[in-house]
Amino acid sequence: MSRTWAYLSNYLVYSSMALYTLSFFAHAVETAWAVRVTTTDSKKNLDYKRTEKVARIATAMMILGFVLLFAGVVARGLSAGRVPWGNMYEFSITGALAFSGAYLVALRKHDLRWLGLLVSIAVLLTLGTAVAVLYRPSAPLVPALKSTWLVIHVSAAIISGGVFLLANAIAAAYLYLDAMESRGERTAWAKRLPSLEDLDQLSYRLVAFVFPLWTFAVIAGAIWAESAWGRYWGWDPKETWAFITWVAYAAYLHARVTVGWRGRKAAWLCLFAGSTFLFNYVYVNIWGTGKHTYSGL
C-alpha cells in the first residue's frame, strides 16, 4: 500500500517535470517571438496573436504541472502516513510547488507572465536536484518530528520561502532592467516588461504580505522547539539564520516605509534578505550541524 503511493508520487513528480519543461519551452518561444516581432517590424508571418496563444499554452502547462506536482506531494505524504516534510527531498518538491504556486496566484492579479521563463527554470532545477541528488525512500518520521507543529511550522516556512523567492526574482529583474535603462533604452523584448516602478512596488508588496507569515513560522518553530527540545530558542544554526532572514526583511521594510528607500537600494536589500533564506535552506541543511538535521538530509 505505502509502496504503491510512493511509486505513484515519483511518477507524478516526473510527469510534472515534463509539463514544467513544456511550459519552459513555450515561455522561451514566446520570449523569442516577441523579440523578433518588435525588432523586424514586419508582419509577414508573425503576429501578436500567435505569441499570445503560445503564452497561454505556457501558463496552462505550468498550471497542469502544478496540479501534478501537488498530487505528487500529497501521494508522498500518503505513502508515509504523514505530512510530506520529513527530509530535504520532500522539502524541495514542496518548495518548488510553493514557488510556482506563488507565481500562479500572483499571475491572477498582476501581469507577470514574462517571469514564467525564470519560474519554470527555477522549478525544474529544484525538482531535478531533488530527484537526482536528494531522493530518499519514503519512511516514517523520527520521534522528534512527530508533532502537529510540523504541519504548522513547515507549511508557514515553505509558503514564506516561495513568496520571498518570487519577490527576489522580481527585485533581480528590477536591477537588470534598471542597468539596461541606465545604458540607454530597453531592448525590444524588455519593453513588454512592466515599468521599474511597478516592479519595485510589486516586490515590496510581496514581502510586506508574507513577512507576518514568516514571523509566525519562526514563532511556531519556537513553540515547537520548546516542547521537543526543552528550549524555545537556542541559537541552533537554522534558528540563527531564520532570525537573520527576519532581521534582514525587517530592515528592508523599515528602509522602505520609514526611511523611504526605493528602487536600486531597496532591490539590493531585498536580494540580500532573500539570499539569507536560500543560504539557510542549502547550507544549514547540507553542511550545517545542529538540531535541524535529520536522517541523512
Add this chain to the structure above:
Amino acid sequence: MSQEIEVPELGSVGLLRYGWRQLTSMRTALILLLLLGVASIPGSLIPQRTQNPIRVGEYFKNSPELSKWMDQFFLFDVYGSPWFSAIYILLFISLIGCVLPRTIEHFHSARALPPATPKNLDRMEHHTSWSAQGDELEKARAWFKSKRFRVLEKDGSISAEKGFARETGNLFFHLALILVLLGISFSSLFGMRGMAILNVGERFINTTTSYDSLNNGKLFNENNLSDFALTVEKFTAKYNVVTSSPEDYTLDVKFAKGDLSQSELRTIKVNSPLKMGNTSIYLQANGYSPVVTVRDSKGNVAMQGPVPFLPQDSNLRSIGAIKVPDADPQIGFVGSFVPTYARSGADGAVSVFPEALDPRLLLAAWIGDLGLDSGVPQSVYRMDTSKMTQVGLKSLKPGETFTYPQGSITFEGYFQWVNLEIVHDPGKNFALLGGIVAILGLLASLFTRRRRIWIRVGKSVEVAGLAKNAAPGLDVEMAEFIAKLKGGK
C-alpha cells in the same frame, strides 16, 4: 584668510541630548538592526560552547593558537558576548526612545478630531465635483458612519479619517518585541536547567544534588525548585526494522508532587514533556546500562549494579567504563555494549539493531591506579589507563562470567536509561505573549491604510481623498463613495 570653523559649545547636557537623538534616529536603528543580523552570523559557522562544547574542544585541540585568539573575541560564546549584547541593548534602547514618544503622540492624535476640510479641495488627489442634489451630506454622513470613519463636520463640509490601526499595530509590534526580550532575560536570570540520567526503576527527587549537571540563572533560588519526585517505571523504544531509525519513545513514570504522599502514572514523550507550572520534564536521550557484579579473588562482591554506557551510533553501540576504586589493587574495565551483536571484519564487534536482541558486553580489564584521587575530573564514561596494566579481554553474553587472576566480573543483564532534562523557565509565557502580540500588531500595521476623505456641499458637490504613504486602494474606495452619493435614495 582664516578657515577656522567655530564649533558651538555643546556642554555636557547638550552632548547627551545630541547622543540620544542620534541613537534614537531611524538611521541608527536601521544600522543597528542590520548589525544584529550580521553579528549573528559567526555564531552559526563557528561551534558555540552552549550548543556544541565537544566541537569547541576539538577546535582548541586542532588549532590552539587561533582558538585562543578567537576566544579573546568571544567567538565561541557569540550570543552571550559583550559585543553582541551591546548591539541588542543599544538597539532596544533606540527602539524604546523611538516608540515611547510616538506612543504618546499617537495617543493624543487618536483622541483628536480630524483636521478641518481644506479650502481648496481641487488641489487634492482623487478630486471630483458635480452639481449637488441636496442630500449628499446626509448620505456621506451615513456612509462614513457605516465605514467607521471619524468625522468632523463644519460649514457644509465633512472631513473624515480612518486607519489609526496602522500606527497602533506598529507601536504594539515594537512594544511586543520589548516584551519578548524581557521574557528572555527573565528566563535566563530566574530560570534553571538540569540533566539527570536515570535507569529504569530508579527514583529521582528534585533537589540540586540529584542532578548530573545543573545550570542556574544568576538570580535563581534553590528554594524555588518545585517539589516533585518521579520513578522511572518503563521505557519503550520502537525502531524501524529496515532502517533502524527510531519511530517512537515512550517513558512511563510514577510522578508525585508536593509532599510526595500521592503519586500518579504519567507518560513523557519526545514532543510532549511532563509540565508542572513553569517546570517541564523532557525526555532527551536514552541508552543502555549493563548490570555487572565484580568480585575479588576470594569471591567477595566489590561492586554491583548498573553502569550507564554512552551511545556512539544509531544502533546504540555504547561505550563506558566500570571503575572499582575500593578493590585492592584498583580494578577498572573499559567496555563496549552492543545491543544486537554482529562481527564486522574491519570494526570488530558492532551493533546491527538498536533493540537488545542479542546483547554482548566486551570488556578489557585493567589493574593499577585509576587516578581518581589526583583531583583531575574524569569522565564517567572513560578511564585513564596510563597507570594501569591490562590483565584480560573478554566478550560476555548475559549471565556469563569472566575470571581473571585478581577476581571476576559477571554480566548480569542490562537496564535501559533515560536522560531527563528538567527546565524551570518562568519567562517563556511573556515571550510567547510578546510573539503573539507582535504578529497581530504586524498584521494590523501592514494591512491597514490610513486615509482621509473630504466632502463639501454647496451648489456643487466636491470630494477628494488623501492616502498616507501613497498606499494603494483609495481610488476604489473613492469610487464606491461617489457611487453611494450619486445613487438613489
